[in-house]
């Protein structure tokens with residue numbers, strides 16, 4: 206999704222403004238983009254450089270046509286309105302080129318705004334919704350950018366994180382947000398902004414998370430935050446303790462592989478954040494979960510799959526009914542939620558538009574919300590009543606891996622808290638304490654999976670199936686493979702095989718069967734035989750010591766034995782590694798899969 210950055214003030218480490226902006230934009234590349242641009246106040250002009258394609262195109266352009274100055278903004282665009290092109294790239298300017306704007310989000314009434322402005326003889330250059338913002342600011346500008354932007358915001362419908370510079374105010378960047386993240390970094394003699402924390406880490410750890418309907422004037426020495434009526438707001442400064450190292454590749458070929466390998470540590474950290482001397486301590490959450498009559502969990506994509514795993518575990522151990530849904534469906538289906546429900550939202554970024562809308566529904570119904578998120582200070586964390594942070598550190602690869610397994614640790618800890626039987630709870634806690642070591646044992650065998658992928662990456666269809674939580678993990682495994690290898694992959698409940706999917710099975714098919722529920726081994730055995738009889742190759746993932754699938758599946762990968770409801774945390778590492786190596790074998794870039802964005806802040 207689009208990314209924005211901005212910098213004003215004293216240069217750092219003898220960099221010039223364009224290299225600072227390009228450096229910050231490079232930290233946002235992981236979010237997915239198709240063009241990039243910068244605007245710098247230079248020699249009493251607003252100089253814009255923008256280019257379609259990778260950031261390297263913009264870098265080359267800036268090398269050919271350098272800009273100097275102390276104040277600038279930048280953008281990586283993920284096209285929504287208008288194809289990826291130089292013209293449609295941000296920043297966009299007013300007609301005279303004195304005002305430049307970068308924007309994340311979508312202006313829903315841009316057609317009406319465009320007509321209104323065209324009626325005032327404004328000529329548009331691009332097809333974007335954003336360009337109307339630059340012209341509106343120009344229309345309202347009477348010597349004060351904050352006032353002009355505030356008036357403009359009253360005309361806009363939709364979502365935005367905006368940064369604006371103006372030739373007449375050469376040290377200022379004015380920003381605003383509604384439903385899209387915007388973070389201000391407080392430096393020394395300089396201040397910055399970005400749409401997420403990672404670009405700021407090189408320059409500062411002190412940040413302010415702008416709230417909806419707030420405007421900020423950022424100068425080298427000062428940040429003034431205002432509401433839309435112009436009242437000054439005292440916004441807390443938070444300290445970010447993510448280290449820069451964790452946002453770098455550290456010798457790994459790709460962030461995705463690094464993040465897969467970091468999982469044992471991240472799982473351990475997430476466990477330790479809530480367990481003291483083997484005792485589960487969820488603080489305030491303990492009381493909230495005690496009163497729960499029913500649990501509702503929402504998320505999108507991978508986060509939704511964590512919710513599906515949670516449903517099986519919570520229902521089994523707590524005997525409470527659990528409803529799960531993808532947030533984009535939940536928000537539009539007039540859901541049944543009451544104040545007695547315990548609502549859980551799962552979101553790595555904490556900024557996913559649909560998930561935030563689902564949270565608003567929970568709030569309206571008076572239900573208590575627990576957020577599971579990776580980003581301290583994210584919108585999700587601020588809207589929720591309680592937060593469980595996944596201790597994954599920055600997740601840079603677009604395809605989620607360590608965020609997912611740490612989300613699972615959070616939902617398993619919640620499962621323990623919801624479980625009434627104390628003995629059972631004790632056993633579960635003991636088992637959870639072993640999972641990071643067991644994850645390490647799987648990660649250590651990555652070369653076996655690499656060899657398997659080298660043999661099987663050419664399959665045109667890959668189906669994942671399993672029963673119960675093995676079905677849940679099949680969903681996540683299929684998503685991972687399609688995201689980064691572009692292979693047609695699907696997941697289904699193994700019992701559904703004969704109800705349709707088997708029609709697709711032939712010798713070009715690989716079936717990955719998750720078989721971690723001992724009571725269902727026989728059923729899975731039959732399903733594997735059914736696909737094998739139709740020419741498919743089969744990989745079975747099962748527990749150490751279970752040889753039942755040897756000679757049945759073509760390959761068997763045994764993971765350390767654990768509670769079947771917790772097994773997804775280990776079996777998914779196998780399928781993440783398989784997806785990663787398939788992607789690499791196909792010559793793809795697993796960190797930047799086509800068409801995908803890391804953080805989906807628009808619908």
Ligand code: F6R
Nearest residue numbers: 506507508552553554557604605
């Ligand atoms: C898949 C993936 C996406 C995200 C989804 C939700 O690898 O990363 O499916 O899980 O976009 O994002 P968050 O968790 O940030 O709400």
